[in-house]
Amino acid sequence: MFFKLVQKNFDYIIIGAGAAGLMLTDAIGSDPYFKDKSVLLIDKDAKKSNDRTWCFWEKGEGDFDTIIHKSWSHIEFAGEKYQGSYEIAPYTYKMLRGIDFYNYYFDRIGGYKNVLFSQALVSGIKDHTEHAVVTTDVGSFKATQVFTSVFNYKSLYNQTKYPVLQQHFIGWFIKSEKPVFNPEKATFMDFSIPQKGNTRFMYVLPFSETEGLVEYTLFSTDTLAEEDYENAIKDYIREKLQCPNYEIIEKEKGNIPMTCYNFSVNNSGNILNIGIAGGWAKPSTGYTFMSTKRKISELVIFLKKNKSLSSFNAKTRYWYYDLLLLDILDKDNNKGRRIFESLFEGSSPQLIFKFLDEETNLSEDLQIISSCPKTYFIKALLNRIF
Numbered sequence: 084m085f086f087k088l089v090q091k092n093f094d095y096i097i098i099g100a101g102a103a104g105l106m107l108t109d110a111i112g113s114d115p116y117f118k119d120k121s122v123l124l125i126d127k128d129a130k131k132s133n134d135r136t137w138c139f140w141e142k143g144e145g146d147f148d149t150i151i152h153k154s155w156s157h158i159e160f161a162g163e164k165y166q167g168s169y170e171i172a173p174y175t176y177k178m179l180r181g182i183d184f185y186n187y188y189f190d191r192i193g194g195y196k197n198v199l200f201s202q203a204l205v206s207g208i209k210d211h212t213e214h215a216v217v218t219t220d221v222g223s224f225k226a227t228q229v230f231t232s233v234f235n236y237k238s239l240y241n242q243t244k245y246p247v248l249q250q251h252f253i254g255w256f257i258k259s260e261k262p263v264f265n266p267e268k269a270t271f272m273d274f275s276i277p278q279k280g281n282t283r284f285m286y287v288l289p290f291s292e293t294e295g296l297v298e299y300t301l302f303s304t305d306t307l308a309e310e311d312y313e314n315a316i317k318d319y320i321r322e323k324l325q326c327p328n329y330e331i332i333e334k335e336k337g338n339i340p341m342t343c344y345n346f347s348v349n350n351s352g353n354i355l356n357i358g359i360a361g362g363w364a365k366p367s368t369g370y371t372f373m374s375t376k377r378k379i380s381e382l383v384i385f386l387k388k389n390k391s392l393s394s395f396n397a398k399t400r401y402w403y404y405d406l407l408l409l410d411i412l413d414k415d416n417n418k419g420r421r422i423f424e425s426l427f428e429g430s431s432p433q434l435i436f437k438f439l440d441e442e443t444n445l446s447e448d449l450q451i452i453s454s455c456p457k458t459y460f461i462k463a464l465l466n467r468i469f
């Protein structure tokens with residue numbers, strides 16, 4: 084699969100061998116319908132490092148089960164006053180290591196005759212109506228359709244219509260001297276920490292009694308200095324986990340956009356943004372992995388039916404719910420803890436997962452909405468209308 088690229092024209096060029104790019108390349112490569120379509124996958128990176136962990140909830144068995152690192156059937160939530168511990172059946176909370184995902188997909192993609200991979204830095208993509216041209220540091224390539232997962236925050240800040248928050252975090256993978264974790268229960272959100280005017284929580288994934296990921300996460304407009312995240316993690320490990328002695332095995336950091344911005348304006352006839360660049364991160368939570376899987380299935384149907392991709396990212400009622408939450412958090416970032424606390428106090432995690440997966444019916448939506456502080460949402464709605 085690694086070669087000097089002499090071929091210059093392709094049917095599809097996919098930029099980015101991350102979550103969206105690899106899932107799309109695999110979906111096209113493995114489907115006999117596309118066997119005559121030539122595909123070029125480009126990434127600046129060789130994807131050999133474990134740069135992230137992905138978690139998602141799912142009912143029963145799923146497509147990633149062979150590479151799942153750990154899963155939990157029990158989660159915990161903690162607010163200021165309310166705490167809950169839940170069995171989440173029929174859901175399971177599953178965790179995937181980035182490196183296992185990359186190896187698995189590169190291995191599969193290497194077996195597709197119509198797919199080539201090039202490690203190259205993309206510097207430009209231009210739509211020429213009949214085709215698009217991708218410029219890289221190893222040459223230029225032409226395709227009738229380009230899918231790109233190159234994301235840039237700049238486009239989000241060039242508008243003021245929709246607030247732009249970020250889910251930003253640093254996580255430490257630690258090994259403790261004594262048992263401090265319960266490997267059966269993942270801490271989904273622990274808000275029992277100082278909020279400092281923001282929406283801040285801890286996320287803990289225990290792998291064994293002595294190993295786990297402890298992540299300090301904010302939903303807010305501005306990132307922090309690195310030492311602020313790290314001091315909060317240290318405090319939590321010492322005070323909450325009661326763990327004085329531990330070793331840091333690995334670290335991860337991330338920053339996911341939380342916005343209802345219309346990402347489709349960056350698309351054109353021959354260029355479609357995918358993944359985070361396509362607006363596939365859930366605005367209210369930052370969860371992207373499973374929505375990417377769902378979007379890829381939809382996209383493949385569009386391609387097979389030759390449907391115009393201009394109607395690909397249709398708005399749903401969930402977009403409005405997300406918008407109201409982001410409006411509230413943008414205006415008063417301190418309100419997040421109260422909202423999530425009410426949500427978990429008033430609804431089961433199963434219903435919350437279903438809602439976040441955008442699979443609820445209207446009466447279930449009302450159940451969720453009525454468990455949240457209503458005045459916040461009514462005010463946000465009136466502000467949007469007027």
Ligand SMILES: Cc1cc2nc3c(=O)[nH]c(=O)nc-3n(C[C@H](O)[C@H](O)[C@H](O)COP(=O)(O)OP(=O)(O)OC[C@H]3O[C@@H](n4cnc5c(N)ncnc54)[C@H](O)[C@@H]3O)c2cc1C
Nearest residue numbers: 099101102103126127135137138205337358359370371372
């Ligand atoms: C640390 C971390 C943890 C996360 N955890 C979760 C989680 O638990 N659950 C969840 O649902 N979501 C999670 N996310 C959010 C989201 O799922 C990931 O960010 C996901 O990787 C997004 O997929 P993507 O394909 O849009 O982007 P990426 O996976 O980032 O892929 C983009 C690719 O484009 C390449 N690229 C960028 N610029 C260029 C260029 N100019 N030329 C060539 N190649 C380029 C990059 O090298 C990269 O490989 C996490 C994000 C991070 C950062």
